[in-house]
Amino acid sequence: MSVVLCSWGDAIEGGTEETLSLAGRLARATGQELNWLVIGALGTAAAGIAPRYGVAHLDHVADGAAGPDALVATIAAYCAEHGPKTILFNQTLAARLIAPRLAGRLGVPVVTNGFDVTPSDGGLSVRATAYGGDTHVVYRLAAPVNVISIVSTTLIAEAAAAPTATVTRVIAGAAATPERLTVVSAPRATGPRLEDADVIVSGGRGLGSASNYELVKEFAGLIGAMHGASRAIVDDGWIDSSRQVGLTGKITRPGLYIAVGISGASQHMAGCSAAKTIVAINKDRDASIYRYARYGIAADCLEVMPELIKIARASKS
Ligand SMILES: Cc1cc2nc3c(=O)[nH]c(=O)nc-3n(C[C@H](O)[C@H](O)[C@H](O)COP(=O)(O)OP(=O)(O)OC[C@H]3O[C@@H](n4cnc5c(N)ncnc54)[C@H](O)[C@@H]3O)c2cc1C
Structure with missing residues (x-):
């Protein structure tokens, strides 16, 4: 049984450590292992951070394609093999595309805009913003597997009491498939983010x-x-x-x-x-x-x- 955070790209996104910290707390509270699925070039940077937050396995897909369809396929294949109970995302713009599609693919519930996740009555209690951010709601999740996307702005990155000896596992990416969505107008921004x-x-x-x-x-x-x-x-x-x-x-x-x-x-x-x-x-x-x-x-x-x-x-x- 595990909690897994899914990340991808070339660099560690802001909010990743805060989400890892939340994931670690949840894993400890539920007696589960914390794993971190990392797709792409940020594997080395992730290896430097993972032990601080109590990550047991850094599951690295080095050859993963970056399009949304490929990411959903890779994460779904990982879930089928490793069976995580809670699949977390640091809610970036890209994660907003991936989390609901992954939940649809797996046939499990999804909560977006979450900012706290705790165990509750054998399931999970997720605090999230709703109605465009004006309202806070609490979702009680009783399903065995759940996808939760975390908005990290109110979270603080707190390292685990003692660092773990994180084990890196090499995971294969999903076979390349053509992306169904084509970007016809790429963002104009270049340079620093x-x-x-x-x-x-x-x-x-x-x-x-x-x-x-x-x-x-x-x-x-x-x-x-x-x-x-x-x-x-x-x-x-x-x-x-x-x-x-x-x-x-x-x-x-x-x-x-x-x-x-x-x-x-x-x-x-x-x-x-x-x-x-x-x-x-x-x-x-x-x-x-x-x-x-x-x-x-x-x-x-x-x-x-x-x-x-x-x-x-x-x-x-
Ligand atoms: C689902 C949803 C998602 C949204 N997502 C976002 C989001 O990601 N980001 C976002 O920004 N908004 C978002 N919005 C919109 C948000 O609700 C506001 O409408 C928006 O942020 C207002 O922008 P504003 O403050 O520039 O304009 P206004 O609300 O029009 O405010 C203008 C302000 O400028 C002040 N002002 C006017 N003239 C002057 C002056 N000469 N000198 C000094 N002050 C002056 C006024 O007092 C006023 O407070 C979202 C809304 C919804 C429903």
């Missing part, structure tokens, strides 16, 4: 227009930050979706998050509330963002941003 940024300046509808979003970009550039956005302005086409922070965008964990003209809707905060420090620039003192911000400038962002840009330029020269 928002999820890895230490400082983010994000803009929202309070900026008033796409051209004013340039203020956010310029300020971010001057202070060595990445620029992000609320969904409202992504939907309006001011900036491409690779910059969207939130429940249906990127889950970020920067040291500093500066929100410019952003209301602080729960769906947006789902992607940035794990920031160490949030600074809000919003002219409405009652805006929700002030419930999360450590510092605030309650003023017109179109007046504040040019001043901040001047200061940032001056400090560079």
